[in-house]
Amino acid sequence: MGLTLTVSCAKSGTHSKKLRMRIAKAVRERKHGKAKALRWLLPHSYSAKLLAIRRVTSDKGRYTPGVDSIVWNTNRQKIATASQLNRRGYPPPG
Template sequence: MMTSIEVSASPENVQWQSINWKAVKQHVLKLQMRIAKATREGKHGKAKALQWILTHSKSAKLLAVKRVSQNKGSKTPGVDGIIWNSDARCMTAV
């Protein structure tokens, strides 16, 4: 389960290094599993609602930024010309 600091704190108040990545990954995986289950059962409205929750969740944003900032192309700037090479820039991106 997510802790209150991961859910409600603003990006400025949370340090990148202090994030409980295991909890973040579990939360995202749980939502993804629920989306897959709803889709299998033909509950498209439920799946759509869960997709909205996932795409707007702090956990999904944190995990996405972590993956992008640590992948093979992380040293190359994107379309915006910014490289997320510091904890502060990663938190701003979230």
Template structure:
């Protein structure tokens, strides 16, 4: 997306206003995010999920998980986690990296589990420490990592309460 082109998002749960954002708007929107508010909102939903698990209200848990995985704040947090970690500069099979604010915001707006099919992993061989042999390493695409992070946000409260 160069030169102020409009964002083309076909499969998304984002509003039609957000679909018409230009590069400058995307950049500004990412830079002005209040991360404390985002984390509080996601933590609030995760707390509600954990409480529902403790009360064995599984239908309520499912509804809250749906809310969380479709939440704008959860999508923001998932993309942020993927782009802040050590492997952010390692692209998957699609050679896509989310290094700019525009790319990150575009990723948030595209992130949806609707019709999601994971792409194949990029296969890289890394040397074992202290040995001459190499071991295989699979690298997922950035989009796959973000989806995994998004659904991990919904599954963590259940895992923590059942331990």
């Protein structure tokens, strides 16, 4: 299963890079509406979620639980978490 996450993250990095190139091209061509749409897509894509999870779980604090008190140890947990991440359903801060 380790290979699956590695391959997914490699593809995600490629997808993210291509998206950044499309944003730069749209700005060069003065298509600001297209650039704005692509900028919104960049952090909201599934590949961005995979890259964020990889970044969080590969640094020296990988064994420290987050605000949800969960530590993702296996690749299966990491991929399942990526599919569960969404912008809705978070309790208000405070």
